[in-house]
Amino acid sequence: MPKVVPSSLPISGLFALAKPSGPTSMAVINDIKPLIGNSRLFVETSKLDKLGKGKKKKGKRAREAVKIGQGGTLDPLADGVLVVGVGKGTKNLSEFLDCVKEYRTTCLLGCETDSYDSEGAQVRLASWKHVTRESVEKALSQFRGDIEQKPPVFSALKMDGKPLYEYARQGIPLPRPIEKRPVTVHEIEIVEWLGGEHEFKYPMKKFSDEEKQALAKSLQGVEGDVPIKDEVDTDADVNSLTPTAFVLRMKVSGGTYVRSIVHDLGHAVGSAGHVVTLTRTRQGRFALEPKEPEDFGCVSWDVFQKAVTDAGNPDADGWAEWEREVMERLDVVG
Known part of the structure; x- marks a missing residue:
């Protein structure tokens, strides 16, 4: 030095x-x-x-x-x-x-948000009780190596000169699918399974029915079957429990959206998820x-x-x- x-x-x-x-x-x-x-x-x-x-x-x-x-x-x-x-x-x-970066992030299951993290508003609730550590570890194999990642629809990335979030909020159909980006996930693993032993909560702000309809309209026809409606458990005992959370460690290439990995992982295990903590532990x-x-x-x-x-x-x-x-x-x- x-x-x-x-x-x-x-x-x-x-x-x-x-x-x-x-x-x-x-x-x-x-x-x-x-x-x-x-x-x-x-x-x-x-x-x-x-x-x-x-x-x-x-x-x-x-x-x-x-x-x-x-x-x-x-x-x-x-x-x-x-x-x-x-x-x-x-x-x-x-x-x-563009350098290699490392992150530590906490995923909270059962809820996805417009920003893919706890700073946003609830878009959809989903069942989470069926998700186990083993099922998450199995799903992580989809996210290792060279993958194509789709940026969040609620982002400032522009399509035909208009930010994506404007399409989503105003109910304007996207002119074409959001372009996927090639990224590399060198390493990704669960480092801590919190289960229900935590104090994380879902965001208080929620999407209205009108906002959900606008989002669905903007994605219709170009993004395939994108779930917008809530898919929650009807079991009152399950709904009284604290949703599962777990911590991931990952080593990724520049340009990787950690929030998107967590969001997509929630879908991969038949649930929903969003980021509640995010720490960049290394940058080059x-x-x-x-x-x-x-x-x-x-x-x-x-x-x-x-x-x-x-x-x-x-x-x-x-x-x-x-x-x-x-x-x-x-x-x-x-």
């Missing part, structure tokens, strides 16, 4: 932070921009001197002092590895869009738990949050805590 020394400053590079669940990736980047833009680690001292002492102006100018970007957006629900590029490091971010050479010599770890989000409100006292060399944390995990570029 390159070592940052004062004589090499300022530098460009890549590092990863551990994004929390909740904020968008862009919100996280915007939060750390003032820190990056006011650091001699990344900005020439002469530029820092010109930023001025006024706090209002300083914040805006600091964000413009050096380029900063991220190498692969995580949904608000998702947490984990978010690769950040600073300076010339932003030119290397494209390599992380950056990982939450580094295992290889060439791996880089992630800076805790708590370190940045603390620095935003109180940078604290610098060390003997003049570095703040967040700067030291970044330097220990920094992949220097150029």
Whole structure:
């Protein structure tokens, strides 16, 4: 790992932070921009001197002092590895869009949503009591290797210039089937069978009958037999139970929709399912738990949050805590 020394400053590079669940990736980047833009680690001292002492102006100018970007957006629900590029490091971010990534995700059976995760609205309920660990493990064989994956109909992907979600919400028939994308699932396995021992709940928001009809109309004739109606158990004892949940670990190629895998897996076992937790544990050479010599770890989000409100006292060399944390995990570029 390159070592940052004062004589090499300022530098460009890549590092990863551990994004929390909740904020968008862009919100996280915007939060750390003032820190990056006011650091001699990344900005020439002469530029820092010109930023001025006024706090209002300083914040805006600091964000413009050096380029900063991220190498692969995580949904608000998702947490984990978010690769950040600073300076010339932003030119290397494209390599992380197509690199191998690893995820850990929790699937909750019995309900599918428009977004394929718990942030969306209920579209369909289905029986889940018949699903066993063995049946899920058997179904996983369909999702290993080179597969073709269909993006969610409620996505921003465009067809004839219109986002797919507009067709689905407005009841406009799709002009043609949603094009499948080739992806590679290198590894996928169950790492924890939670059963009913969890506190996950179905989303409170539900599709109305009108919204279900609009969705069915948009898919009619081009997507085959897509179930929209609820297929729930009539047994009152079953309906009083907590639906089954389980955790998957997967290693996939760039462009893979983890939510789609969970959604399709729910169908494969004769039920429905959606994502309730999603963690990106690795993105290329950056990982939450580094295992290889060439791996880089992630800076805790708590370190940045603390620095935003109180940078604290610098060390003997003049570095703040967040700067030291970044330097220990920094992949220097150029």
